[in-house]
Amino acid sequence: MRIVIAEDSVLLRDGLTRMLTGGGFEVVAAVPDAGQLLQAVADRQPDLALIDVRMPPTHTDEGIRAALVIRRQHPDVALLVLSQYVEESYATDLLSTATSSVGYLLKDRVAHVEDFLDAVRRVAGGGTALDPEVVAQLLVRRRDDPIDRLTPRELQVLRLMAEGRSNHGIVAVLKVSPSAVEKYVTNIFAKLDLPPTGTDHRRVLAVLKYLGS
């Protein structure tokens, strides 16, 4: 799998390159700013772009804006955005145009190599990877209240779904039976007036759209 990295810190750029290479990925370009990122994506046609949010010249949200441009111009490129702080408003921007093959994680998460590589694979495979902090912030922002109808357990399941976990993953985290998770998920959809659909990823997207509304 071919990856382009955009990160202004040399130290981290090298570290990420080594980690991804070690994890069996091919890093085709590693660049320090958004302009070079767009160029690299156009030239190398990677499968995934790993993007830092705060980059030169303004050190604000270059990465988010570049990600939106990439999604528009190269819809097949998966996007994984990294940042020292995750912000709900950046997440909302990102999710407004990209609801699949997209991830937004705290930079801290690179410390746990296997989890991080899993997130990269998930996003590259068309799924999502949202930091628990992002999910928490999105939940704070909900304008309507149907979520209040959820039980604490269902809310927990919803959060895990929003982070991009499959039923299998939720079973592992909550240590409950698969059928129990199925039941929670069905209840959640019923309470949120969302028609249940087949695949994991459409469920998550439906939930995310709801959270972002």
Next chain:
Amino acid sequence: MVTGRMPLYGDVMTSADLTSRRVSAVVGALWSAPTWRATRNVLAAFLVALVGGVLLGGLGLIWWAAIDSLVHWPVGGWSHAALYGAVVAAVPVLALWSVQGLAALQRSRLHTTLGVDIPAVPRAAERKPWPIGPWLAAATWRQLGFHLLSLVTGVAGGGLVAACWLAPVAAIGYLGAARPPAAAGAAAVAAAAGLLLAAPWLARLVTRADEALARALLGPGHHEELALRLESLTRSRADIVAAADAERRRIERDLHDGAQQRLVSLALNLGMARARFTSAPEPVRQAIADAHDEVVLALAEMREFIRGLHPAVLNDRGLDAALSGLAARAPLPVRLRVEAPRRASPSVEAVAYFIVSEALTNVARHARATQAEVTVTRQGDVLRIAVTDDGCGGAVPPEGDGPGAGTGLRGLAQRAAAVDGTLTIDSPPGGPTVIVAELPCES
């Protein structure tokens, strides 16, 4: 026996010494620096006062004449009446300019001749509506008063001083031209000498009066001085708040680009080592694992610390965006509603952010609440921040002096006051507690 004679010697010399000192002081004053400074000032004051007197007197005369002509209507018909009317209207404006211009001239004279700086009163000159506003200000009338009184201190005082200095010339002229009898001549010489010796003292007296008058009438009065001081304090406080804010932003940026990146990199490397060296001896693996766990904790702490210093998103996207993170990280469920379409100044936004932050910290620490609600609304030029919790209540307002007269709440009140805002706390025993901060923000 020198030591025995010393006190005696001193006593004997005293009266003679005193007399000779007096004489030398009186004569020496004739060419001492203060005398010349005072004389120079008196002469300058004389000239300026003369110009001012002529100018203001002339304007007054013209004005009076025009009014008089209008009163004795119809002298000379409509065209004349229009001219008189124009003069009546124009003179107050010209007089205002004259009063202000002369005041400036007098200030610069005092600065040049005496080194005395008298601050101007800009507020009076800028009062609206022009030109009526400035005429309603006490300062303008005080200045006019100074110009009139300076006819006494400047013209009369200056004339007297000049006359004293010129007395010997007059006496010599008198002796030369009139050839008076000896007695009259001696009297003239004595009078001239007396006047000459009095000149330094008179010059200094007039200068002192001039300076005292100027301080009382040309400078700002008590109210204006307070107003000026208030203005400068307000400005300097705003500068301090903004500077502290900018400093926090700079530190945030430095830490973000420096220490934080290094820690992430370290965590990444230790993470890789931990994943790779699974076959290393147990103590080595344990050491790597410990270091890795430690650096992950350090990263989280660092993030919290920097976020508390100044959230970058606050600058970038404003209060609304920044509060999401705050509400999400609070240890209890927080409902957030922000309706502030227009952004406030960076200082006000920072204060609002920290008020919410500290209020939520207080709620988590003391209120025993199950949930909290944060509402931020903009009403005209006021940003209103309300933090409500369903806890036990009984929070002590910052001005209270109970045992818990909370340092936290006092901190909130101080933050609000730093931008001229107010903080009110309603916290009956049993709750709920409502903390409301209202921060003025210029539109």
